[in-house]
Amino acid sequence: MLRACSLNPLSAFRTCRGIHSTAAKQAIPVQAEPKEKRVARWTPKSIRTGVIARKRGMTAMWDDQGARHPVTVLQLDNCQVTANIKSIRKDNTEYHAVQVAASDKREKNTTAQMMGHFKKANVGPKQIVKEFPVTPDAHVPVGTTLSAIHFVPGQFVDVIANSIGKGFQGGMKRWNFKGLRASHGVSVSHRSSGSMGAHQDPGRIWPGKKMPGRLGGVRITTQNLKVVRVDTALNLVFVKGCVPGVDDAHVMVRDAKKVMVALAQHNHAKALFEKVLPKGVDDLPFPAGTQELAKTLPPVIEAPSTRTSPFLPRE
Amino acid sequence: MSTAAASATPYPFSKIAFVRPASTIDQPILESLQKGKGLMPYLQSALVPSEKQQWIQTLFSKRHPDRLQPGSVVTVTTAHAPNTFSGVVLSIRRRGPDTSFVVRNVVQRTGVEMQFFVNSPHLTNIKVVKKPGDGGGRAGRRTRRAKLFYLRHSPEKMTAIAGGIKA
Numbered sequence: 001m002l003r004a005c006s007l008n009p010l011s012a013f014r015t016c017r018g019i020h021s022t023a024a025k026q027a028i029p030v031q032a033e034p035k036e037k038r039v040a041r042w043t044p045k046s047i048r049t050g051v052i053a054r055k056r057g058m059t060a061m062w063d064d065q066g067a068r069h070p071v072t073v074l075q076l077d078n079c080q081v082t083a084n085i086k087s088i089r090k091d092n093t094e095y096h097a098v099q100v101a102a103s104d105k106r107e108k109n110t111t112a113q114m115m116g117h118f119k120k121a122n123v124g125p126k127q128i129v130k131e132f133p134v135t136p137d138a139h140v141p142v143g144t145t146l147s148a149i150h151f152v153p154g155q156f157v158d159v160i161a162n163s164i165g166k167g168f169q170g171g172m173k174r175w176n177f178k179g180l181r182a183s184h185g186v187s188v189s190h191r192s193s194g195s196m197g198a199h200q201d202p203g204r205i206w207p208g209k210k211m212p213g214r215l216g217g218v219r220i221t222t223q224n225l226k227v228v229r230v231d232t233a234l235n236l237v238f239v240k241g242c243v244p245g246v247d248d249a250h251v252m253v254r255d256a257k258k259v260m261v262a263l264a265q266h267n268h269a270k271a272l273f274e275k276v277l278p279k280g281v282d283d284l285p286f287p288a289g290t291q292e293l294a295k296t297l298p299p300v301i302e303a304p305s306t307r308t309s310p311f312l313p314r315e
Numbered sequence: 316m317s318t319a320a321a322s323a324t325p326y327p328f329s330k331i332a333f334v335r336p337a338s339t340i341d342q343p344i345l346e347s348l349q350k351g352k353g354l355m356p357y358l359q360s361a362l363v364p365s366e367k368q369q370w371i372q373t374l375f376s377k378r379h380p381d382r383l384q385p386g387s388v389v390t391v392t393t394a395h396a397p398n399t400f401s402g403v404v405l406s407i408r409r410r411g412p413d414t415s416f417v418v419r420n421v422v423q424r425t426g427v428e429m430q431f432f433v434n435s436p437h438l439t440n441i442k443v444v445k446k447p448g449d450g451g452g453r454a455g456r457r458t459r460r461a462k463l464f465y466l467r468h469s470p471e472k473m474t475a476i477a478g479g480i481k482a
Contacts, residue, residue: 054351075349
């Protein structure tokens with residue numbers, strides 16, 4: 001080590017604090033690493049945004065064990081993020097939401113106010129604009145186009161839409177009343193609701209009495225539907241079961257509150273880390289499944305069956 | 316690094332999910348399908364595996380000369396029990412991938428009907444033993460109905476159609 005230093009005392013003074021070992025001489029100089037963007041990951045406490053899709057129809061699919069499942073086909077129709085909302089409630093808690101819009105619309109049919117809103121988001125005019133409450137880490141950049149890859153086959157979703165309107169309906173259809181007999185002297189009231197209350201006491205009809213009225217055409221949530229297949233080329237999400245609404249209606253699709261969000265939080269708190277996500281689901285695209293992500297992933301993904309074959313006899 | 320990761324785990328969000336290849340669609344058709352135009356008719360044929368396309372286009376079409384007709388006698392082979400089932404076709408329900416048909420027979424003095432779904436992986440073979448209107452006499456011509464549910468209440472007509480066949 002002394003040999004490496006020069007004999008000149010001044011230079012020795014200057015260089016004695018330098019590193020002269022062989023290891024240091026052979027070491028590769030450290031290059032300045034570019035600041036890596038921390039990739040957001042899903043946590044059991046996060047709530048992701050939902051999407052707006054269109055109900056296209058129903059068909060049937062057979063899983064790998066040969067069991068038939070009825071499925072509803074939902075298609076994302078240019079679903080884009082238009083705003084990230086953060087507001088403070090009166091009790092100083094924060095409300096965070098992601099506002100999403102879908103289905104392009106003609107500019108001539110859009111009001112000036114909405115045009116301004118869409119221009120601010122750098123997005124074309126849309127037919128439907130809805131927001132999904134999220135946790136603060138799940139905000140999505142404004143203008144991002146969401147894709148069917150947002151959902152993982154095997155996960156559960158809630159689907160919200162307006163049910164089919166049935167018009168003014170009687171008690172039998174609206175409230176499952178039994179009606180009256182078909183014969184034995186019943187006159188002209190076979191499907192009527194019968195009596196509406198007691199007599200002089202209370203002498204009125206209770207508020208909320210079930211009576212004929214308008215049925216359907218209201219917001220309905222169908223919960224815990226399993227995602228069976230995802231097709232990114234056509235932006236299709238196949239969910240098992242029925243979904244409210246007519247064909248081509250707009251539906252909101254989000255992670256199931258009971259079977260996904262709540263279970264993830266509870267199982268994480270109980271340290272049951274294997275049960276945080278449903279069987280077969282390892283991770284969720286976070287903060288959202290975008291078109292860019294869909295290009296890097298396979299085009300069609302299907303969920304396997306997670307139960308023993310129903311065709312095998314039980315012991 | 317991203318390409319290595321992509322080839323190592325094709326779909327990182329689920330290890331056990333099935334990954335299927337993309338089906339080739341022309342660009343103008345793809346654009347209209349993405350808007351939803353003609354999507355369900357496209358899925359009617361796209362969701363049927365290639366082995367069953369043949370059946371959908373011949374046996375279960377509406378105008379093919381070799382189509383399955385109600386009133387014909389068939390033998391159906393399945394992968395699960397009962398492995399073979401023969402009988403008279405009562406009805407055909409055409410729904411693309413959800414196409415099904417009902418076959419009726421009298422087994423050990425009990426009327427039995429079975430509904431078979433064409434797309435089911437367990438359905439292996441459909442053999443037409445006798446076309447409607449093959450034999451002369453009482454069941455001479457084709458049936459004048461699409462759904463033959465009246466056969467449930469007339470065993471003599473069933474015998475006229477399917478009697479004496481060793482299927």
